[in-house]
Amino acid sequence: QVQLMESGGGLVQAGESLTLSCAASAGGITINAMGWHRQAPGKERELVAVISGGSTNYKDSVKGRFTISRDNAKNTVFLQMNNLKPEDTAVYYCNLDSNSRQYWGQGTQVTVSS
Secondary structure (H helix, E strand, O other): OOEEEEEOOEEEEOOOOEEEEEEEEOOOOOOOEEEEEEEOOOOOOEEEEEEEOOEEEEOHHHOOOEEEEEEHHHOEEEEEEOOOOHHHOEEEEEEEEEOOEEEEOOOEEEEEEO
């Protein structure tokens, strides 16, 4: 059973920073990639950032502001978010890909006020 535990969301002002963490209890499964998605009210869930091996990929609008990293020993993925904007407001979900099977966390709310 794979469980993903997210933490680090909150309410901040525009221009401030937050770091999200997601710890996976993966039970020895193969982890091909871990990442973060987000869903704003009335919008579809979208990919924010993903890390697979030594490669990372970001949504265009967060490039240069967000950094994804992973502690392989602890099966934990981080999302450092700098210079946050009101349009970054959403529920952020941690995602784990294991041989194309997807696992999701419960989500953590990030709210950025202007």
